[in-house]
Amino acid sequence: MGDHSHSHSSTEIHNHGGIFGPKTELIFSILAGIFLIFTFLLESFEFISEPLAIGLYIVSYFFGGYYAAIEAWVKTIKGEFEIDFLMIVAAIGAAYIGSWAEGALLLFLFSLGHALENHALNKAKKSIEALGNLSPTTAFIKDNGELKEIPIEELKIGDVIVVKPNAKIAADGVIIEGYSSINQAPITGESIPVEKSAITYLDNLPPFEKIEKNHVVYTGTINGDNVIEVKVLKLSSDSTISRLIDMVSKVETNKSPTQRVTKKFEKWYVPVVIIMVIVLCFAFLVIDETFNESLYRAICALVAASPCALAISTPSAVLSGVARAANKGVLIKGGKALEDLGTLKTIAFDKTGTLTEGRPKLTNTIVFNGLPKEEFLQMVYAVESMSNHPLARAISRDLRNQNGINTSLKAENIQAVHGMGIKAVFKNQLVYIGNEKLLDSLQLNLTEEIQETLGSLRKEGHTAMLVARENELLGLVSVMDVPRKTVPNTLKRLKSLGISKMIMLTGDHQNVGSAIAKEIGLTEARGNLLPEDKVEAIEELKKRDSKIAMVGDGVNDAPAMASSTVGIAMGAAGSDVALETADVALMSDKIERLPFVIGLSRASKRIITQNLWISLGVVALLVPATIIGMANIGIAVVFHEGSTIVVVLNALRLLAYNDKTI
Template identity: 70%
Template sequence: MEVIIANMKDKTHEYRVSSGNKMELYFAILCGVFLLVGFIIQKLTSLSNWFFLSSYIISYFFGSYFITIEAYKKIIKGGFDIDFLMIAAAAGAFYINKWAEGALLLFLFSLGHALEHFAMNKAKKSIEALGKLSPKTALIKKHDKLEEIPIKNLCINDVIVVKPNTKIAADGVIISGSSSINQAPITGESIPVDKVFIDNKYHLPKFKDIDKKHIVFTGTINGDNSIEVLVLKLSKDSTVSRLIKMVSEVETQKSPTQRLTKKFEKWYVPLVILVVSLLCFAYLLIDESFNRSLYRAITILVAASPCALAISTPSAVLSGIARAAQKGVLIKGGRALEDLGEITTIAFDKTGTLTEGKPKLTHIIPLNNFDENEFIELVLEVESLSNHPLAKAIAKDIKTHYNIEPQNKASNANAIQGKGIRAIYNGNNVYIGNVKLMEDSGINVEPSIISKMVNLLENGHTVMIVAYKDKIIGLISVMDLPRKTAAATLKRLKEIGIKHMVMLTGDHQNVGDAIAKQIGLTEAKGNLLPEDKVAAIKILIKRDKKIAMVGDGVNDAPAMALSTVSVAMGAAGSDVALETADVALMSDKIENLPFVIGLSRASKRIIKQNIWISLGVVTLLVPVTILGLTNIGLAVTFHEGSTIIVVLNALRLLRFKMD
């Protein structure tokens, strides 16, 4: 019942906002219609003054209705803004019998107001479109029967059936079938991602720890095969729901420029009111009538109103955030948007950010004329008995690359903490591990073998010695390999002006240096504990003022929190990343980073353009008006024209693309 009431409230609010925007435009048009009628009656007929005066009064009503409401809301809170200035100017024009010009002022201002809201609403709708991603119903499987139910009635651990080419109704894990999933609505990925069912559906880890090849998200689109999904998140907790909620909150997080313009307006508007009030009495100092002084003061009131300035930053921020959301990137507010555009230094976490985050078998080196095939088989048999992550990676890669399976020829596996593993293979001892394991087992490690190991270690590999029948028979090595797109991404970042790219890792310095050399980092810092990473960030901030840190949003949280802008990768499905990061790349693709920085810089550039346009028009109009070289009609035309230009300029961000 609560869900239904909440939905009704949301729909009522949306209806009111939509209706209010339309009504404001209708009122502006009616203001213009009665202004035109009054002008025609006044200039082209000999009817009584009351006819055209009545038409102007009606025009005043329609033109001032929404503006007066906005001004009243601010006044009762102790503030004066642009709407108040416009109402004051229109009232002054009416007082000195300049009805037509006062009505023209209200018509153009209310029309500009309506068009401004219409344009801003366009950016908001780009964000609100996220809310339409979720399907309304789900096909639930109970007792081998299918039943269609509303998604709000889904429960944790329900099983839903997703037919080919339909939207997925819940965040969950595939327990039957495999398919290619179009994740573009959530992650911005242009190519469908292959997903497969999980082997053990009865003992699942936490949602965030499940391999993403098994996970599906609400609102993504299934490919050509039917799949069954175990629901792991309710509709209100789904990734898309959290995304919508957070994007809707970003408007409250104002950018530095936005806060600056707000402070400027706070002092500027009262100053304008004071100056205009004084100019009303200019007739006491110069030879002109009170009405002439009042007319000039009213015209200055219009010319000096900072409408375009007030809307210049929020329109650009909202458009930039909307464009990012379209590409599967969540930017939390104007501060993050502006700061990211000024970054020239980026610190990267290594594991899972610049690298795949999974160790891969890199070298199999038989020694002392030992048969390669038997060597591979021996390593597979022994490593298959271990639960160590490196052993699992080695066994998995051997199975994949050599298309073989263990035949249970090894037994009595015994993991030796910090050294390796000992087992029995064909009745003889096998040791796989480091030099210390070999020395403790009485096996001689020749200098030539040490030399080979050092060469691999210097290139970032983790090396293990393999001994059989008390003799060394070979080496194997593993490494967390760089992402395939890492080098190209860093090159692109360098091209767009990122000067320093630093990797912070807990791995050995050799590993960091090897990765840095492969992908083009400017610097790598290894052997870092979490507190060391915080210290490294402090040093970078002291040197470069503003830095971004890119990671997974979960690990290295203190370092990311200290950075100017924290960027979390692969945030889809990660509650922590969505809540803590300033920028969240919903997909696990580092190649989206140049786009985000490019968008931020474009937003910053457009904000500056808008401020120059708005201040330029005010700076031009005020002196011209003081000299009496313009009238209210012309002042309003320039004034409202600049506001509309500023908004349209900001909306260009909705079509932003990287060169």
């Protein structure tokens, strides 16, 4: 049950065969137990002779020791003495002194613990491999107006595939025809299907990660009730899902800090145990007992001192934690990220797109001179809907959803006034929308009251634009990148999980940052930061709080995420940069997933700690007890192997983790 690398050599032996297929090891272990109990009972009631009993115990030995012996042999040839070696020696010693039943019990429980460990690791791996089975194997492609089914490996970038209702989507790409609600749970973990529609501009497509998410589909997600046509933008080997599988399978190579310490500990611990056992064998030279009694004590101590539970305590918890996260659409790259997340108390957030929606919304419409509001809004809509400026698009989009707007009324002769705003003709009158400079150019003066309104809106982070007709000031509209609705509640939950400092890092003005931070419940905001300033801020916070996580949307925050202890990317589906640089990637852009990840890491950390206490505690109690003769080999075996089984089952609890358990 040795270390993890060792566990792997064994997993190779187990998974590829054996006469009962992948479950052979577990079945062998159960057979060892059946022969042991059967023989022990027959022997106790004196139904069988001693030679026959020994013969049956040997059968139990065979089934219980088969895999451990293979592994011990493989390792010993390389000159590595590991736990399997100690167990085989103990079992042979037990047979030598006639304690056949105890030796068989040792091998039965050892093999059972080992089989359970591999079952745990396989279960975790299976939930990761399940990701791989999500991808369909074929796709329907349009060929001269006819549908043709081809293997997904043959798809080329630029092909158009047709996805039937309720079918799996076969490639990462963009919808060019149709609309549908797509179930993205397999990748992002979101339980509610997401509405997706065809993209309108196909000629100059931006790079994949820059395309608006409501036009993009991913391999392995499931189409709703409508037929859609998708233009393939990534080959199956580069698709989001194959990147995911690739990364999750590499997770095991990122050893966690506890695993590294445990590994070092085992390196000197196993030789120490072997020396102790050899010394105990010669106790009969010093104290009054026979060689067999000394040997018996040495074997008991050997069983008690084997650090099986210790070796498996961390890897089993890390794998279960990572597998659970993958089920929920969160990629955690290895034990280091999992453990670090479990201990930190400070998180830094990027503002735009992480804490906020990432797109401006219309926040205020104020009319100054008694003009009916409907008329004012209609005029603003007619002008702004003609402009391509992002803020104008946001205003017209939000106005369209308000009552009483006639979307067919449009302004004419629209012109951008550089650095000031726009002007256009609506109902034969000139309308201006822009900043104060635009009004100065019209020789319109702002009253103190209006200046105050503008000032307070800007302090709160709004971008305000004044609206004038001919030479009369009519009112103002303001837009703002508003905080996500779920953010305040998410931050509260993080606080309850023990995250005491939450800091916003933003390129926006300090006033804007502070206003938003106050509104959503952050502890601190730092504004006016360029990407390189964010890196400096992270370094400085790391000095102050020793560990810090950085949450961003992965593209422009990559440098800051790379220099933090744990980089967390949101909305990582489809973004290669985010998947590469982040230690933790939330596949959906839902910030409310964050407490789940932090909670899971905290639970994993707790379980790793519990496992270490259980495994080291049992060794610390059993070794002295066996040396002074208080515990015989049967007790040593039961406690020692029992602790291993408890540790594995404890780690498996993580596979059922949700925000409310553990």
